[in-house]
Amino acid sequence: MGMIATKENEIKLYYSSETPIGKQAYAYVSSSKKKVSAIDVSKTKVPGSHWVEIAHGLNLEVQKLINRNHPDFIKQYGNKTIDLDQHDWLRILESHPETLAFPIAITGTKLIAIHTPSDFVKYIDSDAKIG
Template identity: 45%
Template sequence: MGVIAMDKRQITLYYSSENSIGKQIHAYVESSQKKNLAIDISKTNVTGTQWAELADGLHKEIKDLVAMDHPDFLNTYGEQGQDLDENDCIKILQKEPHLLKHPIAIDGNHYIELESAASFKKFMEPDSAGLNES
């Protein structure tokens, strides 16, 4: 059993208010008809176990959650950043939350990486067959 609570009647959003996509998607989640829990990772510490569960729910590695092409990442870690291990990536997400590649929504037991505000709108449509969900 995971440490992240699952509720089929609630959307849980992990996002950073330090980037514009995170703020936009948060606004969409807040305006949705569904009960929601928004976790702003720039204000709330997400544990390593939670990051591992989020990555696993998306069928990705933790390093895939980090925006390694972001200028701040490149300035700090350079090309060697591609070789960071899981623990390093967790520390990056905890200390530099704006480096979260995309907000992550959990709806019931579905984990969705939201690349844009439009992807959330599409996700909320009754027939979201066109959305890549993990």
């Protein structure tokens, strides 16, 4: 990883405590035996460079990190498909972090998109088998 400092024995979790999946992800990640560094994006401003690095690590475009069905996104941009550049998508994440589509866990060089709590549970199970 580049800008985001990570360690193999630590899990860095980007999540929103204002969403059910964020709360569940935090609970599951906290149950890990590894040290957890949780970044609640609803309370901590995350720089655009980190979002770019996260998107790249997940092999996604930055816009895929945003929940376009979130009420705040719809209020601002409507239900229509919009065409923005990466800088504009980053501004949305920075200005409206509650629109983060899913929590992201990082450990070492591995990034895990957590769409359901079982996504992280599968990771813990496979990681335990490896280590």
